[in-house]
Amino acid sequence: MQTATGIKRVRADGKSARVTIAHLAAETGLTKGTVSRALNGYPDIAEGTRARVERVAARLGYRPMAQAQAIRTGRAKALGLVMQVSEHDGHSPFLTDFLAGVTTAAGSQGWTLTVATAPTGEGMRDVLHSLVEDRKADGFILQRTLRQDPRIEYLRDMQVPFVLYGRCEDLTGISYYDIRGGAAMRAGVRRLIDMGHRDIAFVTSGCEYNYTHLRTEGFLAAMAEAGLAPTDVVWDVRDHAGGVRATRDLLAREVPPTAIVYVIDQAALGGYRAIEEAGLTVGADVSVMAYDGIPEGAYASPPLTTWKVDTRAAGAALARMLIERIKGEAEPEALRWLADATLHIGGSDGPPARTSAHLRQKMNNQKGGTT
Amino acid sequence: MQTATGIKRVRADGKSARVTIAHLAAETGLTKGTVSRALNGYPDIAEGTRARVERVAARLGYRPMAQAQAIRTGRAKALGLVMQVSEHDGHSPFLTDFLAGVTTAAGSQGWTLTVATAPTGEGMRDVLHSLVEDRKADGFILQRTLRQDPRIEYLRDMQVPFVLYGRCEDLTGISYYDIRGGAAMRAGVRRLIDMGHRDIAFVTSGCEYNYTHLRTEGFLAAMAEAGLAPTDVVWDVRDHAGGVRATRDLLAREVPPTAIVYVIDQAALGGYRAIEEAGLTVGADVSVMAYDGIPEGAYASPPLTTWKVDTRAAGAALARMLIERIKGEAEPEALRWLADATLHIGGSDGPPARTSAHLRQKMNNQKGGTT
DNA sequence: GTGCTTGCCGAAACCGGTTTCGGAAACAAC
DNA sequence: GTTGTTTCCGAAACCGGTTTCGGCAAGCAC
Numbered sequence: 001m002q003t004a005t006g007i008k009r010v011r012a013d014g015k016s017a018r019v020t021i022a023h024l025a026a027e028t029g030l031t032k033g034t035v036s037r038a039l040n041g042y043p044d045i046a047e048g049t050r051a052r053v054e055r056v057a058a059r060l061g062y063r064p065m066a067q068a069q070a071i072r073t074g075r076a077k078a079l080g081l082v083m084q085v086s087e088h089d090g091h092s093p094f095l096t097d098f099l100a101g102v103t104t105a106a107g108s109q110g111w112t113l114t115v116a117t118a119p120t121g122e123g124m125r126d127v128l129h130s131l132v133e134d135r136k137a138d139g140f141i142l143q144r145t146l147r148q149d150p151r152i153e154y155l156r157d158m159q160v161p162f163v164l165y166g167r168c169e170d171l172t173g174i175s176y177y178d179i180r181g182g183a184a185m186r187a188g189v190r191r192l193i194d195m196g197h198r199d200i201a202f203v204t205s206g207c208e209y210n211y212t213h214l215r216t217e218g219f220l221a222a223m224a225e226a227g228l229a230p231t232d233v234v235w236d237v238r239d240h241a242g243g244v245r246a247t248r249d250l251l252a253r254e255v256p257p258t259a260i261v262y263v264i265d266q267a268a269l270g271g272y273r274a275i276e277e278a279g280l281t282v283g284a285d286v287s288v289m290a291y292d293g294i295p296e297g298a299y300a301s302p303p304l305t306t307w308k309v310d311t312r313a314a315g316a317a318l319a320r321m322l323i324e325r326i327k328g329e330a331e332p333e334a335l336r337w338l339a340d341a342t343l344h345i346g347g348s349d350g351p352p353a354r355t356s357a358h359l360r361q362k363m364n365n366q367k368g369g370t371t
Numbered sequence: 372m373q374t375a376t377g378i379k380r381v382r383a384d385g386k387s388a389r390v391t392i393a394h395l396a397a398e399t400g401l402t403k404g405t406v407s408r409a410l411n412g413y414p415d416i417a418e419g420t421r422a423r424v425e426r427v428a429a430r431l432g433y434r435p436m437a438q439a440q441a442i443r444t445g446r447a448k449a450l451g452l453v454m455q456v457s458e459h460d461g462h463s464p465f466l467t468d469f470l471a472g473v474t475t476a477a478g479s480q481g482w483t484l485t486v487a488t489a490p491t492g493e494g495m496r497d498v499l500h501s502l503v504e505d506r507k508a509d510g511f512i513l514q515r516t517l518r519q520d521p522r523i524e525y526l527r528d529m530q531v532p533f534v535l536y537g538r539c540e541d542l543t544g545i546s547y548y549d550i551r552g553g554a555a556m557r558a559g560v561r562r563l564i565d566m567g568h569r570d571i572a573f574v575t576s577g578c579e580y581n582y583t584h585l586r587t588e589g590f591l592a593a594m595a596e597a598g599l600a601p602t603d604v605v606w607d608v609r610d611h612a613g614g615v616r617a618t619r620d621l622l623a624r625e626v627p628p629t630a631i632v633y634v635i636d637q638a639a640l641g642g643y644r645a646i647e648e649a650g651l652t653v654g655a656d657v658s659v660m661a662y663d664g665i666p667e668g669a670y671a672s673p674p675l676t677t678w679k680v681d682t683r684a685a686g687a688a689l690a691r692m693l694i695e696r697i698k699g700e701a702e703p704e705a706l707r708w709l710a711d712a713t714l715h716i717g718g719s720d721g722p723p724a725r726t727s728a729h730l731r732q733k734m735n736n737q738k739g740g741t742t
Numbered sequence: 743g744t745g746c747t748t749g750c751c752g753a754a755a756c757c758g759g760t761t762t763c764g765g766a767a768a769c770a771a772c
Numbered sequence: 773g774t775t776g777t778t779t780c781c782g783a784a785a786c787c788g789g790t791t792t793c794g795g796c797a798a799g800c801a802c
Contacts, residue, residue: 018504018788020787020788020789021788021789021790022788022789030751030752031751031752031753032788032789032790033751033752033753033754033789033790033791033792034750034751034752036788036789036790036791037751037790037791040790042791043749044749044750044751045749045750045751046749046750046751049750049751063501063504063505064788064789065442065505065506065787065788065789066438066505066506066507067437067438067439067441067442067447067506067788067789068438068442068757068787068788068789068790069788069789069790070438070757070789071436071438071439071442071756071757071758071759071788071789071790072756072757072758072788072789072790072791073757073789073790073791074757076438078485078507081486083467083470083471085467085471095466095467096454096456096466096488099454099486099488100454100456100488103486103487103488104488107487107498107501110505112485112487112502112505112507113485113486113487114449114483114484114485114486115452115470115474115484115485115486116474116478116483116484117467117470117471117474117475127478130434130478131483133389133434134434134436134437134481134483135436135437135438136437136449136483239666239670240666240667240670241670244670270670273672295610295611296611296667299610299611299612299615299641301644389758391757391758391759392758392759392760393758393759401781401782402781402782402783403758403759403760404759404760404761404762404781404782404783404784405780405781405782407759407760407761408760408761408781411760413761415779415780415781416780416781417779417780417781420780420781435758435759436757436758436759438758438759439757439758439759439760439787440758440759440760441759441787442758442759442760442786442787442788442789443758443759443760443761443786443787443788444759444760444787445787
């Protein structure tokens with residue numbers, strides 16, 4: 001094995017063999033065990049020896065084979081991401097960013113990401129279970145968390161570490177990273193009120209998602225602070241088409257809103273359509289504000305005023321948090337992080353051009369005119 | 372170890388221990404080695420013995436630990452997916468579907484998916500390299516392939532198995548799954564010609580992507596077959612904003628097109644805007660057809676006529692192909708597959724309401740009218 | 743000088759599998 | 773009955789690491 005020029009790096013079959021811990025042992029004159037302990041920071045290794053081992057390891061380009069470590073330590077150095085595939089969820093415009101954040105943060109510490117998809121319900125248990133059983137993942141990142149999420153219950157039972165992108169109802173023993181969606185909505189509504197709006201409607205998303213409730217609370221808080229009665233909350237608007245319908249309904253009311261805040265951008269863009277259909281102008285007659293920061297929003301006319309989230313940073317933070325949790329270095333409650341969304345001002349909101357009553361009148365006139 | 376009720380499954384610390392091959396050996400009265408060979412189909416195991424081992428394995432719920440297998444076999448039973456993260460690529464609406472296809476197909480054979488992201492250029496080499504070195508992936512799926520893709524060169528050099536979603540210029544020794552985008556465009560243009568269109572423009576996407584060229588060839592073929600001169604091909608339109616600009620330019624020409632075919636949906640939706648700005652009606656004055664099938668297209672008004680791709684099926688097929696390649700069961704050239712896109716007819720195309728000349732006239736009149 | 747720690751490392755077992763090798767038993771051929 | 777062949781399985785090495793255990797030598801107190 002040992003040659004004059006050092007360690008053999010190329011096998012007889014021509015394939016380049018990896019540098020193993022045995023090579024390091026031969027090169028340093030120590031045993032495998034000692035090298036291993038030196039690299040893993042055991043206290044019973046002399047400081048000089050450790051330094052020497054590390055130098056040699058660096059020179060030879062040694063990289064421990066994660067699989068081999070796993071069979072003894074039980075840790076695969078892999079994070080798991082299990083995505084729910086439900087029917088009404090064709091849009092995950094940020095998945096790429098999110099994955100980029102997770103994988104680069106994990107990769108910089110030598111960890112990788114294992115992705116799986118699971119149907120809702122029983123199938124999901126199986127997927128999580130087999131990933132844990134096969135040690136393909138040491139812990140999980142859960143995104144798009146529900147208020148009561150079956151994944152959470154299951155992982156809790158199995159005592160498998162996990163972190164949440166978003167929050168859920170019962171937060172005991174849970175680590176999470178989330179965006180202050182409630183604060184964003186509150187500040188946004190406040191902004192509209194300061195502009196002069198009084199009749200502000202709110203259009204939510206799926207009730208099963210936790211973020212829906214947080215953002216709604218933010219809206220209600222801002223209205224309450226201003227002493228306004230939040231009359232119009234439309235629930236469960238999940239997509240573009242839903243946004244069209246909800247907005248049509250709102251505009252058909254006796255007292256139409258002069259501003260509409262949407263929990264998701266898609267719904268807001270649907271709102272554009274309904275507003276234009278009614279012969280009104282987005283941003284002047286009816287102000288629109290939303291949340292997410294999808295690219296389509298910037299292309300819309302007028303560009304959508306919306307709260308943007310740094311999805312990539314979220315992914316990176318979650319990866320780091322999960323690794324900490326897996327290592328057991330921190331209590332779950334110590335690993336919680338809240339970040340702020342940032343408002344990107346387009347042209348879709350502004351001071352109301354006319355009062356709600358005048359809006360009603362304008363729509364009635366137009367209806368008469370075109371008929 | 373052996374108890375009256377069978378094998379101990381729970382360790383003293385309360386953690387449920389996995390069933391190892393040693394358990395199987397004890398239960399069957401054979402040795403570890405024999406059990407291993409029985410499960411892996413070695414020819415020197417009696418048929419009866421193999422059947423018995425398999426029954427016991429099934430009863431005990433034995434699942435070999437992939438990591439342990441990997442250190443001897445050198446195979447981690449993991450597929451790799453390395454995504455390029457470039458700046459101008461915020462849209463991967465199908466990533467979820469694609470991942471769902473890959474992971475479910477891989478999972479059904481006991482394989483998992485390791486995802487990594489890499490910047491373009493040198494960083495990508497490093498990511499691929501370390502994934503291979505660390506045996507975190509036995510092979511790779513490359514999506515969004517370029518005509519000349521550095522990833523391909525590198526993996527070829529490293530002799531690492533890989534499959535392509537899409538094709539590239541030099542196909543020797545390459546396995547791929549692709550959609551017949553050229554055929555789709557050709558049939559689509561043919562449809563427009565049959566409807567009566569003669570002035571048809573074509574708006575492409577990024578030149579570095581191979582699909583751009585294939586679809587353009589389809590367009591040119593259809594035009595040539597009909598004996599029409601394809602005057603208007605606009606290159607390198609990558610997104611919504613680009614679609615707006617390109618379409619404005621096309622409509623400003625002396626002989627404006629009565630139909631525009633876009634290589635990607637996003638650009639087509641940008642085209643909607645430009646067409647409406649010009650005072651024209653999508654589907655009547657100017658027909659629009661595109662390719663991808665993004666959800667926003669169905670919500671547009673009129674709904675976009677576009678070629679839809681079954682991304683999930685593509686992912687599943689690629690996973691199966693890659694596993695075959697890794698196992699070395701088939702020659703690369705034998706693993707190639709082409710699927711068809713399906714046309715989803717919205718209301719954005721139809722017989723031309725007026726000729727190109729009349730279109731010009733109408734636009735000129737309107738410009739005069741509003742000025 | 744003796745006895746007791748302490749620091750540091752080697753030896754060897756171990757993790758959960760795979761693979762090679764050799765040999766016993768069964769079978770066939772002569 | 774002896775001599776090959778097969779058939780089928782046990783024994784043990786092996787993969788690349790980690791972890792336990794024990795012991796040697798130096799350092800310290802007495």
